[in-house]
Amino acid sequence: MIVLAQQGDTVDALCWRHYGRTDGxxxxxxxxxxxxxxxxxxxxxDTPVFLPELASVNTSTPLLQLFD
Structure with missing residues (x-):
């Protein structure tokens, strides 16, 4: 997908809006x-930025449960 940068956009802001995360x-x-x-x-x-299709992120670290 190709998106056009808006005023004040950074690469990480584009990633956050499109992917919902910035890690990787x-x-x-x-x-x-x-x-x-x-x-x-x-x-x-209006800088065109290609946003590639990414595989989902799998974490191998177990999540910490605060309350059981």
Whole structure:
């Protein structure tokens, strides 16, 4: 999917809006978009950004239960 950056957008903000998380997604988006990091932290308005399809994240760490 290709999205256009809005005013004040960063790569991590785009990832958060599209994927709902930033862990590993920012790196994947930067790898899929050669030269995107060279544009700076704040992306220029209407910069096309390809958001690749990502596999779901599986955690091997057990979750801590506060109350049993």
């Amino acid at each position: 997604t920012v790196e994947a988006v930067l790898e899929a978009n050669a030269g995107l990091a060279d544009l700076g932290v704040i992306l220029p308005i």
